Every structure is written in structure tokens, then in C-alpha cells.
Amino acid sequence: MAREHKEPLFHIVKRMNMGGTSKVAIRIVSILIGLIIGAIFVVALSPTSHNFFGFFGSMVSGISSTPRRLWLFLLEGSLLLGVSIALVPAFKMKFWNLGGNGQILVGCLATCAVMFYLGGKLPDPALWPIMLVASVLAGAIWALIPALFKAFFKTNESLFTLMLNYIAAILIGYFISLWYPTGTGSMSPLPHGALPTLGNTPFGKYFLPTIIFFIVAIAIYFYLRFSKHGYELSVVGESENTARYIGINVKVVTIRTMILSGALCGLVGFILSGAVHQMMSVNMDSNMGFTGIMVAWLSHFNPAVMILIAYFVTFVTRGMSQVNTDFGFTDEKLSSVISGIIFFLLIASEFFVSYRIVWRADIQKVMDKIAYPFVKACDSTDSLIKTIKVKLTTKKQPAKKEAE
């Protein structure tokens, strides 16, 4: 008997014309699934509490229940935003800058070196500009080295920047032991050079360091969107040959863009060491150089979305540490796994935004039924948004005419 030729269970199709609401909805649903999986694991394994909804309560209280928590949340999200935005110009140029951590660390090192060697000899306000220039320069140099090698010798920038991370961490360790020769590899806050604050409350301490990266994000948005430099680097990213053909100097663009990227990471180091900690440590980067890559990619380099993603990532990390305390975990493995699951689902949702699964006809019928309300709701939201937009534009037009 001849074998019946079966239709495959499903195949994957590229999505066309997907509504904006569906895109957002898919992401929100995947985040919710991630959180629910996390809650199930935490509640099942907790030695102290089995309150399922308490998980969400702890996540939220971890970032918001006191002014201190709220401001630390705002600050950490903003630092992550700063790193993500710093990486964007390089990534748009398809220069794989994996050296964010190292560039932040040398920024910290330069800041602390100024505070250590010149602190007390110059008044604090005179130190601040020196610290700023030193940290930005240090970050820029740390990015310039691989950029030069890439431009002139075609070295692999991923490996090069990665290696420089380790060198930066070792340099920090070296200087700490140079300054404090019989200690244990840690230092106390430096007495001079702390950046100015608006008082000793969480708001006073963290408002300025928080706001600065929003300003940077806006500036970089305009740089990429409207400046000639921004245009050039995106052409280099799309095709080096095209860039060369239309007269763009690829080497100059590569070097210039990496200096910018490194300088911004150095600025993060300046804020970390000058404003937040007044000291440095080998892991002061908190691995933001890598987390920032995820944030930059997930936001498709859109600064507004980047703010949301940076804060979502911070919500998960800070929230999970509160969950750990509230649910009596004294081992971070579970919270790391859960954070990983949540981020993984968020990243995986990108697949469903770009592709669609088409099931075998019989299954597709069932799937359609299940998905129908979801699709319908998204469609009606889309059309609602469209109507509002149309109404707004039609209202504007007569106003224009009057002005004429």
C-alpha cells in the first residue's frame, strides 16, 4: 500500500502587514507568560511563602514601595539606558562592540584616579570637569583601540573588545591594590570629588545621575536621525561598498563612531564612580555592557522603546531580588534562571512578531477559534487608533486653512 503523502503539522510563514497592536500584544503576552512561569517556580520551591500573587506583589514592591526603591529603580534603569544608547551607534554601523563593560570600567578608573590623586589638592568643583574629561577620554580610547585595528588591519572587533573588558577589570584590580596595598581588593569611598547632589534624600542623590541619560538618549536620537554623521554610519552598516561608492570614508566613520560609543560608556563610568559610588570595583559595570546589547536589539534602536525595555529589565532584576528576600531564598540560582526565562520569552516573542505558524488545515481550524478573540481585539484596537488618527488629522486641516 502506498504511503499517504501527509501535510506537515505546521510550517512557518513570514508575517506581512501585522497591526501595531498585535505586535505590542504578542510581547506583553510573552512577558506575562514569563512572569507566571516565574511565579509558579518561586511559589513551588519557596521555603517560607506559597502566595502565588505575593510574587507579583514582591516584584512591584521591589521597585516602588519606598522612595529609595523607586529612585534606585529609576537610576539603574537610566544607567542601563545610557549603556544601551552608547552601543547603538556602533551596532547600527554593524561594529560589534562587546566592550561596553570595559569602556565603563576605564571610565570609572579615570574618574577615581582624578579623585584619588587630585582630591584635596584642588577644590571639588575644579575636579568635576577633570573627572568628566578623563572618564570620557578613557572610554573613547578603550573603544578607539579596536576601531583603529578594525579600520586598518581588519581585526575582529568582537574578540578585540571582549578581551579589552578583561584588561580593564584587571587594571581596576591593579590600581586598587596599588592604592591600598594590604587590603582585600576593595576600597572605601573616596573623600573628595563626589559630584554635587540635591540633598541627602534618595531623590536628591539620584535625580541628576538619572536625568542625564535621558538627555543623552534624546541627543543620540537626533544625532542618528538628523545629522550627516548619523546617516553615514547607517550606510556603512548597510553596505561598506555602497558607502565607499558614494564617497564616505569608511575608516573615518568607523573610528569616529566608536569614539562616540566608547565616550558614552566612559560617561556611564563617570556617573557610577563620581556620583553613585565615589569608588570603583572590578564588577562596577554590573555587566551592563552585555545587558545593554539585549536592550538595544530588542528596541530595534528606537530610543523611546529602549527606555521601556531598559526599565523592564531593571524591574525584573530588582524585583527578583526582592522576591528572593520575601520568599526566603538565600541562593540566587533560581532567580537567575527565572530572569533568564523572562528575558528569553521576550526575545522569543520577536520570532512571533516576524513569523507566523501555519498549522495543518484541521488543526488550524481549532487554532483560529482559540486565537480569534485575540486577533479580533487587536484588529479593533488598530482600527480604533486609525479612526482617532484620522479624526485628529481632519481636525487639523481646517485649522491650517484658516491660518492660510
Next chain:
Amino acid sequence: MKKGFKGIVLAAMTVASVAALAACGTSSSGDKFGLIALHDESSTYDANFIKGFKAACEAKKVEAKIVTGIPETNKCYEAAADLADQGCKGVFADSFGHEAHIAKAASEFADVQFSHATGTSSKYANKDQANFHNAFASIYEGRYLAGVVAGLKLQEMEAAGKIEAKNKDANGNIKLGYIGAYTYAEVISGYTSWYLGVKSIMPNVVMDVTFTGSWYDEVAEGNGANTLIDGGAALISQHADSMGAPSACEAKNVPNVSYNGSTAAKCPNTYLVSSRINWQPYFEMMIEKTLAGESYAKDYCGTIETGSVELAEYGKNVAAGTAEKIDEVKANLKSGKLHVFDTSKFTVTVVAPDADGNNGKNAGATVDADGHLTAYLADVDGDYKGDTNVVSNGYFDESNAEKYRSAPYFDLQIDGINLLNVKF
């Protein structure tokens, strides 16, 4: 169909509102105490604090708020302040580098007691900060006892002909190995007291020490153990917090003396014993005094007597008669008949620094003609400069919290111990 979607929305809203409610409901009545740990439970060092803290809070019926993975930066200050915000009446931090940040929190939250392990400043730089405390224990006595266990094992190995030629140096001394974290008084005091414990049983021993430059580096600690074993060490101990060294010893079947707690479960064949500081007595004292509104010692050094210094269970392969011998030595330490750093039991070589002030050894030490210590200027106020003579009545007076401080200050390099490298 529409109904289904409404259901989803409704469910989502319920989740959100319940979550918000739960957020308000997390604060419970009853007293709270907080612990700030540098790493989490997978570090033997932090696990030791966490275990003691949980037990103490349970015994005293207070709520334990434990935060893990807090680095030695401003994050430590924020964690301490956050615990105070949560209503904790006392906060304890477990790592040396937490000190400055805890002191800062103490100055802001006057009605909360802050204690800090291994710190040095409560009687010196922070002496006016009444709610800031340091604590440690005479762990050098525990190390010494663990050294006695190791000495007995060596004795048994030698009698059984298990000490090979490669385990001896040119002078016929048996080689020991030790993995340390940093070239720092706490570590130096630890390996010296362990070595003296071994030497009290087996006088013909020498020891190589290698440093990792980290409190927790599983790979470096494992590599360090392998280097020492390849160099002929017959027995290994360590002062670093991962399973790196014990696991390497188990793989090569070299007896190991552990720290911070038993590693018998993972290393059944080679584990001998482990000394540990039991922090529970201190935590209970801290909770009790704080709740009663009484003040407690600015600097506190737990002892064998207070139950703060302990040996964990003996491994299955310890020498016969170990328990009896340990009981005897322990009694002598308690009664003061025996001092770990008895100056007649070790010699010190003093090398004057060169013209540039470099390459000196044991500066600050005064020795007699036989090389026995008669005086030593130790750094007890935490500025890394020798300032106080701590040798009296024929012994080096380590961790004397009343007179000096609880954190160790023995940082001499005694004869018979060879440092393979130096890491700060």
C-alpha cells in the same frame, strides 16, 4: 467569542489588583533583623552566616530579612538603608569591604543597630558612632585545632608509609599546601595558626602558600590546589570560599582540611575536618540586646567558650584517637594553658628593607638571638601601619577585642612557611 477576550482582560485585571494588594500586605508585625551577604549560599563563607542568622532569628522569634549578592559598593549602603526602611531593628553585614558603607548607614539611622563582621574601625575611626559594631571570633584557635587534626593524619600517613619522597623537601620535612585569598592579616593569621597546629603534632613540616587574589574563585582555587599537589603537598587546607580546592583534593585523593563548614558530602574520602565561626551566639546576643534596648560591645570577639569557634564533624578518614586529642587541646586553649601564637613555638626572620624601603620582611618585629618574637608593632587601628605592640607574656595576643580589636592582626611571615606568590 467576545466573552472569552473579556474573561482574559478581567483575569489580568484581577492579577494586577491582587498583586497591588499583596504589595501592601508584605509588611508583617513582629520584629525584623536584616543580614547583608556578599554572595549567596553557594559561597561557603556566606552560607555560614546565612545558616547562623536563620537559626538565631528562629530561636529569638524574629523575622529574618536576608539580602544576598550585595557588592562592597554604595549598593551595600542602599541595601542597609533599605533594610532600615523596612523596619529592621538590627542589620548585619558579612564582608570586610562592606564596612565603610555600613558605617554610613549607621550615621543616618541612629535608632538601628548595625554590626559588621571582620571590620576594624568600630573602636577607632568610627568610635563615636554608638550604633556601629564590629564582630569576629578567635578563629585562629579553630584553625589550630584543625591543624592538630591534620597533624594526626600526617602522623598516621607516615606510619603507614604513605608519605613518599616527593612529599618531602631537601631537609626531609613533609610538605603542606595552603590556598589563601589575599595576602591579608586575616588569611595570614589563619594559615599560620593552622600550620602551628600541624607542627604541634609533626614538628618536621614546611608549608607552601599560594594566593588567588579573590575570596571566591572556584577555578583559581582548584588550580592552586593542583599546583600545590603537583609540588608534593601531602595535605592541603585553604582560606577561600568555593569548593574549588576541596574538589581538586578529592579528585587527587589528597587529604583536605576545609573552612566554614563540612565538605564531607561532596568530598567524602579526603575531607578531614573544618573549622568554622558559628555566628549564631553573636546574632542571638545582638537580637536580645537590641530588643531589650541595651547597648552591646562595640567590638566583640567570640571564642571556643562562647560557642563561636567550632569544628565541624570529623571526616571518615581521620586518624584514630583524633577526637580525644582534640578535646585535650581544646581544654588547654580554653584554660589559657596553651596559646596558639606562643612565641617559643615559632621563629621569625627579620629582613630590613633596602634603601628604597622595598623587599623588607617582618618589619615592626623584634626577635631574640634564636629568632623568637619579643615584640611586634601590629596595625590595630586599620590604617595599614604598625602602631601597637601586641606581644606580651610570651605570646602574640591575637584578636583581643578588649585591648585591641577582634579582627586578626597577625601578619608576620614565620619560618617554615613559603609564599609561592603574593596577591593583595
